[in-house]
Amino acid sequence: MRLALAALPLVVLTACAPEPGRQADICAIQALPARPGVDAFGIAPDIEQAAQTRGDVYGPGVLPGGGIRWWGRCPRQADTTDMILIGPGPWALTKGGQRANGRPLGYGTCYHRDDGAGWQTVACRINP
Numbered sequence: 488m489r490l491a492l493a494a495l496p497l498v499v500l501t502a503c504a505p506e507p508g509r510q511a512d513i514c515a516i517q518a519l520p521a522r523p524g525v526d527a528f529g530i531a532p533d534i535e536q537a538a539q540t541r542g543d544v545y546g547p548g549v550l551p552g553g554g555i556r557w558w559g560r561c562p563r564q565a566d567t568t569d570m571i572l573i574g575p576g577p578w579a580l581t582k583g584g585q586r587a588n589g590r591p592l593g594y595g596t597c598y599h600r601d602d603g604a605g606w607q608t609v610a611c612r613i614n615p
Contacts, residue, residue, distance in 0.1 A: 500531040504559045512606070513545060513571060514561035516579050516599055521608040522565045524584025524595035528609025531598055538580050542572035549572065 504512060545558035546569065558571055569583035577600050584594040597611040 506556060509543075509573070510559045510561075511527060512573060512579070513558050514563075515563045515606045516571060516573075516581060517558070517564035517568065519565075519597075519606060521579045521581070521597040521599075521611050522567045522583075523569075523611060524567045524591075524593045524613065526597065526611035527595070527613050529598075529608075530609045531596070531612045532578070534575075534578050534598070534601075535580070537575050538572040538578060539596070541565070542574040542578075542580070545571045545573070559595045577603075579606065588595050 493503045504510065517578060529588040544555050546555045548555075548557060558615040565581065565583070567585055570581070572580040572582070579599040579601070581597045581599065582594070585592045593613055598609045599606050600606070600609050601607075
């Protein structure tokens with residue numbers, strides 16, 4: 488009985504895991520060296536609003552009813568990423584920032600595009 492209760496969170500997270508194709512995209516985005524909230528370069532494309540209204544949202548945990556899905560297990564990820572928005576189209580955004588003792592020190596967004604040959608970071612900005 489204890490083993491079943493201990494395994495329950497793993498079963499729930501596994502059931503919420505992204506489909507294999509989407510998991511591959513999430514892991515490819517997570518493996519990019521850009522760190523949201525830290526890096527600032529390039530010109531941010533005007534896709535933020537579309538991504539927030541029409542994109543799929545992934546995070547490190549599950550928020551039932553909140554629209555955030557678990558991003559699954561990836562071997563690498565930026566230490567500052569709190570959230571990934573995928574879509575619309577070939578776009579993905581990573582959002583997050585550095586923390587000290589749980590307090591955010593800054594927040595930012597990195598913009599990634601799948602050009603057919605894989606995911607590339609186009610720009611990162613620090614939110615004002």
